[in-house]
Amino acid sequence: MAHYALPPYSKLHDATPLFLSPVFSSSAKATNRRNPLVRMAGHVSTGGGGNVASFEEGHLERPRWTGETPLSRLVGALISIKPLYSFMKLGARRVLISTAEKTNIPWRDMTKEILESEVYKELECVENPAIVYPDYYLNPFHAYDEGNLSWLAAAEAEAATMSMVRRAIPDAPSLDEANKIVRGNWLQAIEQHHLQYSGSSTIRDILDVGCSVGVSTRFLADKFPSANVTGLDLSPYFLAVAQYKDKRKAPRTNPIRWIHANGEATGLPSNSFDIVSLAYVLHECPARAIVGLLKEALRLLRPGGTIALTDNSPKSKILQELSPVLFTLMKSTEPFLDEYYMLDLEQAMREAGFVTVCTNLTDPRHRTVTGTVPLSP
């Protein structure tokens, strides 16, 4: 059973306590602790004046299995032994697929459906042949030898995303309920931050960097139906799946544009977006790329624009208490986790030029960090 409590909010952000509200009074908290989903559902459906839920933090700055600790070094040493790494990689994959299928995510069926479809035809029109991939992107990743540059990775991406959401809210009765919390709170954090700090509430253009097969992009487009939404990713295979899925759905009133580019150097015009979102991207990147992504987001955003970063929270109690088997398997397929956990993300955002940086644990495992481009230079 998960525990839910208010975090020491003042330590978490350096702006006005935007998300604190009477809903989080001790009595509301006590009532809702009995049924976290009821409590969360209330928050998710709240409009602009609502607030974002909060979850329990651990006692550490980051999990012991990350960074420079002896435990982290031991795990690193184990992973560096080639035969052991291959064994772990397979183990990680097996655990991922079986846990997904146990929660009714038909991982293998979904993958087969994509691989046997006409998705391959989409590649030519989404791929940018001039792209230069950063070196970190060319390494084996997520137990795929070709990293994200493969059809298998693309075909499995949506099931993997669903599984991540299920893992975050294991008590949820369905994927939809889990999404209401994980995606709902993330969207709400973005909306509230923008309303509070943008100086204008109009959201005309949204960029989803690291959109993968478009799940986060569609959530953004549904939440902000009057905005022009662009999904951008480095993997043309993922974008081909995103575009293929679009063609099989009813046409949207706000069609999504898909772009194959590096989020560190998009080639898109400066000052052209109100929101730049990076959902579950940063833990896959080395620190130098994170800094590059932040700089590019600052350039792309209009004054008053909002950046929203959602990803694993170093302070999550659940992640701090993860079992050794799970964190070892996870680290074996995520080469940049240590760098991600070691980076002071809020500080990096301020150094890039963002102000009103706010951090909110939007589900038991993930934080959403939002910031604003100064209204005047």
Ligand SMILES: C[S@@+](CC[C@H](N)C(=O)[O-])C[C@H]1O[C@@H](n2cnc3c(N)ncnc32)[C@H](O)[C@@H]1O
């Ligand atoms: C876990 S997936 C994102 C999932 C998706 N945003 C969602 O919430 O469902 C991370 C994505 O980041 C992309 N990525 C990593 N580095 C990137 C970069 N420098 N520029 C653009 N995309 C990048 C990867 O190709 C991958 O699709």
